[in-house]
Amino acid sequence: MTESALVLDGRRWTYLEEGDGPLLVLFHGTLSYKEVFRPQLTALARTRRVVAFDWPGHGGTEFDPAGWAVADLVAAAPRLIEALGAERAAIGGVSQGGAISMRVALAHPERVEALVTMSAGLDPVGPEALAGLAGLGEVLASGTEAERRAALVGHQGLFHTPGWVEAHPGEAAAELERMLAHPRDASIAVTRLPAGYESIEERAAEIACPTLVIWGEDDARAARGPRMAELIPDAELCLVPEAGHHITLDAPDQVNGAIGAFLDNLNEGERR
Known part of the structure; x- marks a missing residue:
């Protein structure tokens, strides 16, 4: 597994990469990080070139100090695919990564071979969740290190199935440190x-x-899954027990199995 970067409009985008074959591009959620896909990079590289990006304002990916919008991320995704040397790719992600990927599939269908959405709905989250996220951003931008850490510890519990943090202290600590390492001055834009x-x-x-x-x-929003699978014409649904929002960490084996089988079916179809 290698860590690399490419430049788009003068700004660096950092990513992890492993494997050869047709391209699979993965995007993480708000306040998350590309390493959330390490289990998938390792498992899925047997048949794919798997790339996981950091969004602007996360990890090592640079950002516009004036801010950015959903439309900017949707526009960037197909250009990232092109910058990786591919005409099209399977794309997907967790939470915001899945939400952006669905919008890329709508706006740039010629670039999207297939779509994998995880913990991502067709509709926005509610006003209470948005207000909580914006409040967290204020603390991350201007709080002391102790305040920032305490706020993220509380937020971290919402990411996972009950008991995951306690059962995986090493992974939970690494997740917390990666979130704390995001640039302070991007916090407001990221969370809004x-x-x-x-x-x-x-x-x-x-x-x-x-x-x-x-x-x-x-x-908390898992009930949206069956409805999504009904509305999207060529969709299949996978509900994973004992897994929360950061499903790639909560249930890596089940996620890897589901995505692997899905991609294998695509490959079989291409060979026919």
Whole structure:
């Protein structure tokens, strides 16, 4: 597994990469990080070139100090695919990563071979969650290190199935340190970006590529999964027990198995 970077519009995007073959590009969620996909990079590289990016304002990816919007990320994704030397790719991600990927499939269908959404709905999160996220951003931007750490510890519990943090102290500590390492001066823009989403439920039938919809059963919004699988024409649903929002860490083996089988079916179809 290698860590690399590419430059888009004068700004660096950092990513992890492993494997050879057709391209699979993965994007993480708000305040997360590319390493959340380490289990998938290792497992899925047997048949794919797997790349996981940091979003702007996360990890080593640079950002526009004036801010950025959902539309900017949607526009960037196909250009990242091109910068990696591919015409199209399977794309997906967790939470914001899945939400952006669905919008890329709508806006740039010629670039998207297939879609994998995890912990991502067709509709935005509610106002209470958005307010909580914005408040967290204020603390991350201007709080002391102790205040920032305490705020993220509270937020971290929302990411995972109950008991995961206690059962995986090493991974939980690494996750916390990676979130604390995000640049302070990006915190406000990062945590307010989700307020810019609009529902795409009425356009779900326009998603033309094969789609895998994955939810952890312990995710607060998991009930949206069956409806998504009904609305997206060529979609299959995978509900994972004992998994929360950060499903790639909560249930890596189940996620790897589901995505691997989905991609294998795509490969079989290409060979016919």
